[in-house]
Amino acid sequence: MSIFQRMNDIINASINDLLDRVEDPERMIKQIIREMEDNIAQAKEGVIDAIASEKQLEKELERHRKQADNWHDKARQALANDKEELARSALAQKKEIDRIIENLEPSWESAAQTSQRLKKQLKALEQRLDEAKRKRTTLQARQRAAQARTQMSQTMDTFQNGLDAQHKFDRMEDKVSEMEARSEAIDELEDDNTPLEKEFLEMEIDQDIEAELAAMKKDLDK
Template structure:
């Protein structure tokens, strides 16, 4: 693809549409920026060559106009000396130079039109490049923001898990405490113990068992 064909494609392209279709928008925008910068350098170089051609053509034009004026002076001199033949020859030289001047003027006009067109398109390409760089910056900021949010979310989730384990451990400690109390109450008891005391112990056992069952339910509820 030639430089100007690629240049035209970039100027006419829709950056948003291209990024929407890309599997990796970040990679795509970097490629686009690189392509635009490379093309901009090439087009500016081409413009510099055209400007140089224009200056060269202008110097040729200036010299040709001086030569035409000189041949006209010579024609007048010849006529003042009654040398019409020399005057005709001088005017013929002047005419040939005038024809060359006309061609140079056409060349300068084409070069000027080309430069004006390039100036407009370079401005358009620079705008596209600035837009692409702005989008790249936005993408980087969004990526940083997303990464920060994900990090915060992971920290919150880890904190929630740690809280859940902490609560579960506390329930287990309380359960161990009540079970230990039950076991301690059974120590030293014989079969021939006081009957009233045995009934009192049974009632206490029921209360402790009820408390243990309540704690077990709490633990199951928190685990689910």
């Protein structure tokens, strides 16, 4: 594949489409940029050669046109001096040069068209390179933003885990405080009861137990 066909392929390719088909867009676009830069360097050499050929043909064509004009002037001069044979020879030389000009003109026109086309392709390729570099900058910015969001998410998760742990500690502290308060209440209740009150309390408890036991026996006898 020629460098100029490769230029056409790159110019016609969509950078976004290329990036959508790969897993690592940033790596892909770096590769695209390197390839474009290499192709541009080669394309510039090709364009320089094409322009040089065009200029060379143009100079050659201009030189022969001047020769043709010169022989035309000589033929007129000879004819003015009644030297018809000499004028005829001069015109014969002019005709020979005219045939060379007829062959050179299409070659020069083709070379001029080629150099113009290649210059346009080179300019388009340079524009695509600029586009790829802008795309790389955008991708790098998006990647940094994504990394920042990921880091922030991880930080928030860590912070939330810390909050969850703190919440558990708070619940444990509340439970311990509740147990301490209950223990203090029992101690206070026991301190408030006199030995006589404790005896009546124990009697009431025994009565409750006997009553519940009697109820169970009654249910079993049914």
